[in-house]
Amino acid sequence: MSEQIAITLPDGSVRYEPAGVTARAVAEALGSRLARAAVAARVNGAVWDLDRPMHGDTTLEIITQDDPAALEVLRHSAAHVLATAVRQLFPEANIGFGPAIQDGFYYDFEVPRPFTPEDLQAIERKMREVIEADHRFVREEVERDEAQQRFRDDPLKLERLEEFGEGEVISVYTSGPFVDLCRGPHLTSTGRLSHFKLLHAAGAYWRGDSRRQMLQRIYGTAWFNKSDLDTYLHQLEEAERRDHRVLGKQLDLFSVQEDVGPGMILWHPRGAIVQYELRRFIEDELLRREYELVYTPHVTREDLFIRSGHLPLYEDQQFPAMGAAGGEAETVRYRVKPMNCPMHAVIYASRQRSYRDLPVRLAEVANVYRNELSGTLHGLLRVRMLTMDDAHIFCREDQIEEEIFDMLDLTELVLRTFGFEYRIDLATRPVKKIGGDAAWEVAERALQAALDRRKVTYGIDEGGGAFYGPKIDIKLRDAIGREWQGTTIQLDYQMPQRLGLEYAGSDNKPHQPVMIHRAIYGTLERFVGCLIEHFAGAFPVWLAPEQVRVVPITDGQAEAACTVHRRCRDAGIRSSVDDRNETLNYRVRDAELMKVPYMAVVGQREVEQGTIALRARGAKKKQEIVPVDEFVERAREIIRSRALTVWPER
RNA sequence: GCCACCGUAGCUCAGCGGUAGAGCUCUCGAUUCGUAAUCGAGUGGUCGUCGGUUCGAUUCCGACCGGUGGCUCCA
Missing domain, CATH: 3.10.20.30 (Beta-grasp domain)
Known part of the structure; x- marks a missing residue:
């Protein structure tokens, strides 16, 4: 029944x-x-x-298949198939964790020797056999004793088993010869998997803890159909093609050299121009918004960082101390600065402040140095010398909302100028925090109110705030969907207290200002790196290192070409002449490869008519005859307005 | 920092136990060209650094330096 x-x-x-x-x-x-x-x-x-x-x-x-959860199931099962294959080829391998991740899966193994690329090929072949065998995934729920018995030869699984609480369901999945402690769920059988590829192997600490042993992780990707797999693999290639490190070399933007040091960026002339334009853009905007520019030293007394609280917390990320110059007491030690806030705070404190003075907004595009772990360095995206478009706002609590509101306005203006998509997160109070709940309450509400007033959509990162205050983080999404931390806005109640900042209130009593740290670009290095990838090296005209390349067809037009070039320069347009003894084809190709937005070809006809044969990057018309005057006028306007389109159709 | 892989000319890369090669770049010469690579010649390398094995090392081994991918999107 x-x-x-x-x-x-x-x-x-x-x-x-x-x-x-x-x-x-x-x-x-x-x-x-x-x-x-x-x-x-x-x-x-x-x-x-x-x-x-x-x-x-x-x-x-x-x-x-259309449900996003389906891919997760598929990939998780792919991880099991991977482990099945590894177990067959390397019976001594202990299995760690093997989850589905964004776009794929991985599985961690404890093996006597790391996997080689040849191993991966063999494993992939073995995986196809496992799929061919079409093992069913069978789920069982077992008692802890039973589980411990089954995994008695798998120390990593036993460790995980220890963590199960009373009454928690312990599930085990079996597929053919492979048994795994696993939450599931899975496909019905291994045969449902077909479109996958192993990508690479890498070391990974057991449970991400650098004090634990290093396991060998194999990454792969899996999809329901071949075209999705191909699209994804193609996307990876596309990402490679846009790699800012490759483009940075090809376009001669920057380099990192052993002689100078890892994570230290050398900005070549072409890259420096991009940074120069970004700085001009933000600094002009800051002055308009009543920020004040300051400059502070790269090296400061160590005591300052002790008082600010940075050193005790971030010592391993700072460069070691250096001694004083001759004559000073040996006890005085200096540090290269990892951030600017203490110096800005000292400027704030350099005279008495009234509540009427607030907010005080101090901005500095400044280089700071952080001794990042060597393994984390990555092109322009993680470096040891970084250029922050930093600013600190000292204000009263009742001014927070207005300040945040304006920062969001500035952020939106900046990010829209580049056509970036972005995601905003409000990070609220973490478990480990300083300051009372009342202050946090006020701060979080002010941030939220500003976000709501701007009518932006944002996520809440519960407990993701800094220990000294809540923050708003903005992640940029590049052209291929990857996210990078860009803008950050952080409230800080701690440093004003630590450094004894004050203002006189209307009650003529000392009060403590709130400090807001913020960077719109984040760091110029990372931002330029993102820009390079976002535009695949084809910068909008206002950022392009070389905006116009004038190309005379033969020596006969060299002089006329120089005249066009000078006209451009006089109009503030970055121009150059390519009158090298090379064919026209060669020079056109070169300008094309360097992604110069405008090519002004000058032949005999153009000389006679006072025109150029304009070849605008990405334009529908391959070339267009334009009077020199008109070209200069329009190009100037496109640059002035920071347009994203090189040469809009009329 | 840790694990793996990599390090040959300015760049991209081939080669390999018997002391180095291509293309591009660059220089020179010829060519003066109508929109993505004209032809020829030449310059250029202590094969990342240091040590070991060997009659002999760019090649094999080790250390170091640098680069790349990765280092809990939880069984």
């Missing part, structure tokens, strides 16, 4: 089935097409295996 359960489907209809029925059975009853497309099931909101029996009344949704 079987008990009946009520199963509510997404369309609201209810089916009655015997208890213990599986989602797969329901799907088959609903239609064979659905059954074939089914990947997993959503049972009472949780993702389940298709073959897991349901007991009690439930809601049920069949998950097909």
